Amino acid sequence: MEPIDLEHAPRLSAALNERDHILGPENAPLTLVEYGDYECPHCRRAHSVVKALRKAMGKKLRYAFRSFPLSAVHPTAVMAAEGAESAARQGKFWELHDMLFENQDMLGPDAIVVWAQYLNLDMKAFRARIEDGTARAKVREDRASGIRSGVNGTPTMFVNGFRYNGLTEYGELAEYLQSV
Secondary structure (H helix, E strand, C coil), X not given: CCCCCCCCCCXXXXXXXXXXXXXXXXXXXXXXXEEECCCCHHHHHHHHHHHHHHHHHHHHEEEEEEECCCCCCCCCHHHHHHHHHHHHCCCCHHHXXXXXXXXXXXXXXXXXXXXXXXXXXXXXXXXXXXXXXXXXXXXXXXXXXXXXXXXXXXXXXXXXXXXXXXXXXXXXXXXXXXXX
C-alpha cells in the first residue's frame, strides 16, 4: 500500500468532540472516523469490516461514526440517521446503528419505530427528539463537517485525521492501519 502524502492529503476538518459517537479508548494510537449513510450498500459492507477490525485491533483502535446521508439517492437515509441520533439521547446509538446496517433491506419509518421499541426506548422521547429537530440538527452538523473535509460519497474514512483513499475491504484497510 502506498503511503499517504500527508502534505497534500485531505484532512478531517472537525476534531472529535463530546457530540460524536465513539467506540474505543481516547488514547488509542489509531483513530478511524467514518462518514456513512445507513442506506448505502457500500457502507453496509464497511460496517462489517469495521466491526471485524475493532475486534481484531482492540484497544489500538478508536472509531467514530458521523452521518452523511445521501438523500438524493437514498430516500430513507436522513430518517435513519435521525433515528440513530434520537436513540443516542437514550444511550442506544450503537445498538440502533448496528440494527440499521444489519437490516438495511428493511429500512423505512415503520421499521425504525419497531427497532426503537425492540431496544426498549422511551418512544415518546424518541419521537420528540425527531419532531423537535434536535436529531436533524446533529445529522446536519455531521454532514456539514463532512463537506468541509471534502466528503462527497460514502463511506469516506479518515485515519488519524487524514483521508483514507483505499478500499474498505478488511485486508486492505487492516494493512493500512497496521502501517500507520
